[in-house]
Amino acid sequence: MADAAQRLSALAEEILDGPLPVRIRAWDGSEAGPPGTPVLVVRHRRALRRLLWKPGELGLARAWVAGDLDVDGDLYEALDLLAELIWERGAEAKDTVHPVRDPKLRAAAFGLLKLGGTLPPPPPPDEEADGHRNGRRHTKRRDKAAISHHYDVGNDFYSLVLGPSMVYSCAYWEGPDATLEAAQRDKLDLIARKLALKEDDRLLDVGCGWGSMAIHAAREYGARVTGITLSTEQAAYARKRIAEEGLTDRIEIRVQDYRDVGDGPYDAISSIGMAEHVGAVQYREYADVLHALLKPGGRLLNHQIARRPEKDESAYRVDEFIDRYVFPDGELAPLGRTLSTLEEAGFEARDVESIREHYALTLRAWVARLEAAWPKAARLTSPGRARVWRLYMAASALAFEHNKIGVNQILAVRTPQDGDSGLPLRTREWRG
Structure with a gap:
């Protein structure tokens, strides 16, 4: 033939x-x-x-x-x-x-x-998550399994892709010639300034990853940070980094579901790239829980990918490749729905910043790092897993560039009954 x-x-x-x-x-x-x-x-x-x-x-x-x-x-x-x-x-x-x-x-x-040929195909690749998901979507047990599928694939692999910052969310670029490390540092600092962090503020970092936001907030602003994640590998890595930084007296890392946090109130909450895992059905509960964990006047910084609204929302379907191989049970919501749900939970939305182009630059930087060390990347996880990450990151970069999806930072306040939000009249002082 x-x-x-x-x-x-x-x-x-x-x-x-x-x-x-x-x-x-x-x-x-x-x-x-x-x-x-x-x-x-x-x-x-x-x-x-x-x-x-x-x-x-x-x-x-x-x-x-x-x-x-x-x-x-x-x-x-x-x-x-x-x-x-x-x-x-x-x-x-x-x-x-x-x-x-x-x-x-x-x-x-x-x-x-x-x-x-007429033979049936072989079974799906081992990297497919569908066979490992049981029970109702977004129960605590199933959410933990979904998070483990994506994040517990090896800290060394993620270190190779993400670089020294170990930040797995959209960076904040001064320009396309900036370094990935500088852009991630600037993103963490932007969030800290939007939250107006100061010495001894209590910060809850929801979905804390490998501890980068927690370390930045404690080291640069003197905050006392509780970081939570459902990934045991992330937690172990974060604790090691925190010990090396000498910040164990200021940061606690827990393997814990956000629904189980009971030691509020906090002065501020950061949720960076975590809400995409919550699910549409659970999003109101997510907003309610975070609102209850903040003190009156406390701030939430919600950093989240958004999809474009459908003409008929009932026609929305989760991307099969992403659902089976990348983010099991993950769901994207339009920005308007996210804002409405936060407001319904009692938050006052004070600022929205779209940083869509920044994520395209971030993803291209990650793909370049992955491709430059391809044999090692495949060895650290599996050839199939490395191929998943290369395809999804490259395709996602194009989706952000073509405005198919976006990413936004929402600053919201648990404004007290007297209406004093605690914000200055010119609220964008974080611009510097």
Whole structure:
């Protein structure tokens, strides 16, 4: 079968009503498609079987994670060229076309079946989370398992990707030529200034990760910090860093669900990239819990990714690749819904800052670090896991660049009954 690429290209053209925008290289070494573009490498015929048994994004994801599919060339360019076909046109087709009833798609499916072989595909890659989730979504037990799937993949792996800052959220860039480390430091300081932290303030850092915000707040502002995470590996790493910094008298790290924190009130709460894990059903409870943990006049800084609203919100579907391989049970909400829920819980929203472009720069920096140390990254976790992280970070960078998703910092206050928020008349003093 020395012409597999040509046959694949022809079948793709039948399905798509037009040529693939990238070149194809098949398992037999043959190539077809436009020259000078990134090459979609189909390493094994079982990639086609995965697609036939799970058409669309999930089949593609499984083939990618297993190494049956790859890209030779610029991954960002390839994803940009394929985005409309995989996500936008694919979503429309799932809603409007039944492949068995459509004669053209049925013929193409038989062609793929003949080319890929009739055997069923192998089981999903081990990196897929679906088999490890049991019970109702967003119970404490299931949330802990979901967090473990994403974060307990090795501190050394995350150190390689994130760099010395060990901050796994959007940095705050002075410009595209700034260093990742400087941009993450500036983000932590921006949050500390928005919260108006001062000596001996009690700060609760919800989803504290590897302890970076806690260390910055204690070391630079003299705050007393409680950091909580559901990841045992993160907690162990954070405690070690805190001891090395000589800050054990000012920082406590707990493996604890936010719903179990009972030692308020706090002067301030930071929640940085954690609320995406809460879930739409639980978000009001999240807002209520944080409101109750703040003293009157206390501030919340909620740093959270947001999706764009759907014309019909009932049509919203969680991304299958992200749900199965990256953030199990994670959900994004539109900014307006997040603001409304915080207000319903009693918060007064005082400032919203969109930093969407900053996350694109951050993700590209992480991808560059991952690609520069690829053999080590694959060795520290697994080749499949490294492939998951490369794909999701590169695709996410493009999503932020094209305004498909955003990220916002919301400053909210538990304003006391007398209405005195404690904020100065010119509230953006943190601009410096």
